[in-house]
Amino acid sequence: MKHPEQRALLLRRLRQFFDERGFLEVETPLLADEVIPELHIEPFSVVESRDSTRRNRWLQASPELHMKRLLSAGAKAIYQITRSFRASEQGPLHRREFTIVEWYRTGDSMDAGMQLLDDLCQTLLETKPAKRTSYAEAFQKHLEFCPHTATAKQLAEHAAAHAIAVPEGMDAENCDEWLNLLLAMKIEPQLGRDAPGILHSYPASQAVLAKIATDKNGTNIAERFELYWHGIELANGYHELTDAAELRQRFIQVNQQRQQDGRQSLPLPKSLLTAMEQGLPNCAGCALGFDRLLMLAVGAKSIDEVVAFRSD
Amino acid sequence: MASYSTNEFKKGLKVQIDGVPYQMVEMNFRKPGKGTALYECKLKNLIRGTVTDRTYRAGQSLEAADVSEFTAQYLYRQGESFVFMDNSDYEQYELSGEQVGEGAGFLKEGMDCQLVVYNNNPIAVTLPNHVVLQVEYCEPTAKGNTATNVSKPVKLETGAEIGAPAFINIGDWLRVDTRTQEYIERTKEPE
Known part of the structure; x- marks a missing residue:
């Protein structure tokens, strides 16, 4: 491990950052009966065998489920530095097991959520104030079209015009697949050059667990934001969806899509839905990849450079 | 599959x-x-x-893909094809000139190469990166010309023609890079 002191120091400064702002550090289960069903995140399933009974549990892909249960139970501002597990994610910027920093504060809007993330980067990475760009502005600036109104056919034409290779197996009818591809190939590498870039107000179809709002042009957008620094995606945040019925609908859609893709559908996280029915306060939350934060702090090019043990 | x-x-x-x-x-x-x-x-x-x-x-x-790679010895040329032998089981494999490619001009009997076999059919051969071959023919060296940067064509014993410095003579042994097909140095006869 090349940077053990920097890792320890960054962890201390991170805790100090949240402690100074009145956040409470919490711990939640890594192994649990439920997991949040996400379209493109594969959780690890763990089998417990005892006598003749076998039982499946999940390694958490983020601490979100349990942290939201804490908010429902009355927590106001909480953070956690823990491990998360995502199957099949392995590359220069990904590890199946990685360190995640996740925080929530009640009363925060998307704007307040973005400000807190910006403050964190300014404090820990000594960056200039982040530059905020809406999803629509970014597409207008770099690709000169509106991502909210383009059809799948038009998006395919834009991709062809920029000589982007279409991945084998891509669903050509799915606008979000095209948008993700164009974003990854043409916009992300441009984000966060002189100062961190925060991309916000995603298409409503990419809300995941964010609230949907209407922008000044009357377009439905997701109150979701992502921070990039030197082209690397560092954090993802939401003005959190608090409506249990809508969340249940979104989980069902995720499972339908997963089944269409030939992937396993995941059980609805009842404990979270029940907690939300009882009331999740208005809040913003954010998850940040700690290994990537350390990479950026020390100028490393891959996560392998900043961890003690490589994984293949 | x-x-x-x-x-x-x-x-x-x-x-x-x-x-x-x-x-x-x-x-x-x-x-x-x-x-x-x-x-x-x-x-x-x-x-x-x-x-x-x-x-x-x-x-x-x-x-x-059922692809394997093993060491095979170049045996001889038969018309347009090149015959190799697996050093472990003495099986013979025949490759076309097209499959051997530009390496053909550097193949010498007894040379160990890497043979690539796909579905039991040989598809390609990789020569050693460096080989030592004798000069079969070149123009004589002009008297007094010891410059090493002057290049002239020389024909190797295996048929390939490459550029070599002016001081090279017929019968000299040259080390050649088969990947770039370039002269590396003059050397002594291999034992």
């Missing part, structure tokens, strides 16, 4: 697409935001040697 799904993709994997064997020479995992994981691959066509970029969405798979 065995296949590899995207989460098994890695450098060195041998796969086939439309009946053509490829080796994965680079693989990069990318996962933008909350989007689909993408596997960006560089695939080397094991027959032509060309490299193609392909990107696969998570959940795709590629057929495994």
